[in-house]
């Protein structure tokens with residue numbers, strides 16, 4: 001394997017999807033090596049249109065610039081919490097690791113599946129919140145439709161990434177196809193505003209955590225105070241997507257699915273340095289990719305050595321996420 005790879009390489013997804021057999025094999029080998037080592041990638045050549053993302057950024061900033069009372073109209077009141085608007089510093093991702101971490105210096109807007117799969121999962125009452133209807137913002141006008149279109153775009157990138165991951169795992173390209181037809185992926189548009197006051201000790205834009213799902217796809221603006229991933233040597237490396245690029249990172253579900261062969265890596269979003277604190281604003285949109293609620297997460301055959309037993313029993317994707325969320329609320 002290529003030992004001179006950058007810690008977090010940039011992969012051209014289009015060249016994988018439409019390339020020659022040699023190109024595909026070379027890209028898959030780089031992805032496999034990177035997923036084992038650090039679980040973070042940058043992709044170019046994907047299907048999310050940059051002009052469209054520029055519009056998402058403009059409309060998102062316009063949304064967040066509104067008074068709190070307007071934004072709170074889109075806060076969920078029912079049992080489905082991963083929907084709609086959540087205010088500044090109301091959640092702390094560092095807490096998912098069981099630490100008493102400060103709250104994150106961001107506000108967020110969440111969307112769940114835009115197709116209605118409620119009837120299909122009616123026999124699994126625990127699935128109801130994962131397939132709950134969305135709360136779509138009508139202010140600024142058209143923002144709700146923009147978020148739905150963005151969700152659709154990310155769905156396509158996710159489907160393409162599953163193909164790349166399948167080949168990188170030595171599986172048939174369509175291995176995951178049957179498990180992502182009714183997925184419960186979550187879109188989150190995060191706004192990291194400039195700060196008038198210094199943060200509390202240890203308080204970050206996003207506290208260190210791992211993601212729960214299969215993978216996360218991140219689109220982001222270029223701003224001071226950005227994403228960092230922890231490398232195997234313990235150092236924190238900045239991860240910045242340039243225009244037209246997306247960041248991909250693996251989540252805990254993929255680590256379990258691959259029998260710990262691939263890494264779900266710790267990451268965080270740091271504060272801007274010094275004076276930039278009062279001026280830097282950042283927008284990131286994460287697509288937290290989950291398969292179907294009832295997809296079986298059992299060790300991928302190519303990740304279990306001959307004669308060895310898988311490390312974890314089979315669990316459904318829904319059960320995996322529910323267990324992670326329950327654990328994150330403890331303490």
Ligand SMILES: O=C(O)CCC(=O)C(=O)O
Pocket residue numbers: 190206211218220226227267268269284286
């Ligand atoms: O804002 C970012 O770049 C990443 C945020 C993140 O890691 C998360 O929300 O899980």
Ligand SMILES: [Fe+2]
Pocket residue numbers: 209210211216267
């Ligand atoms: Fe994350």
